[in-house]
Amino acid sequence: MDNPGPPPGNLPFAPSPGMLEAAAAIVARYPEPRSATLPLLHRVQEENGWISLGAMRWVAEKTGRTPIEVLGVVSFYPMFRQAPSGRRHVRVCRTLSCALRGAEDTMRALEKELGCKRCETTADGAVTLEFVECLACCATGPVVQVDHALHEGVTPARVPALAAAVRASLSEKDHGLRPPVPGSPEWNG
C-alpha cells in the first residue's frame, strides 16, 4: 500500500513573500527573538486562517524556540486555531453574563438553524460554530460574533433571522467588504 504521507497540517510551511518580510520586521522588534512568538503566530493566523504544525515549526525556527514550545503556546490560547474554520465563523460567548442570559439556548437554536453542532464545521466547510469566552460586551448578552462582527442580545427568537443572514452571506462576493447594514452578519452592534 502506498504511503499516504503526512496529513496536510503537518506539511512544511511555505510562507508567502509578505509573510517573510513581516516575520523579519517582527523578530527585529525584540531584543530576544523568542519574544516574537505571539505576534508571529498572530501574523500566520491572520494570513492563513489557522496555524498548521508546519507553521509552528517555522515559527519555532524564527524565534529560537522548540516546536513543542510553540505548540504549547498555540494550544494555550483559545484564539489560535489548529484547524481551518468554515467560511463563516460563528462564536457564542458562554462566560457568566451571557450564560445567565441564555447563551446555551442561543447555541442550541444556532445548532438547529445552521445545521452545525457546536465545536464543529459543516461538511461543506460553510460554517464553524463554537463557544468562546467573554467577548467584552457583557451587559448585552447573549453575544454572538460572526467573523469580526458582534451581535448583541441574540436570544433564540432572533436566531432564525441571524442564521438566515449568515447563510445568505455565503453567496455574496462582497461579504465583509461593504458598509455594514444593521442586522446583517457584518453589523457590529
Ligand code: FES
Ligand atoms: S460574558 Fe459574554 S460578552 Fe462578556
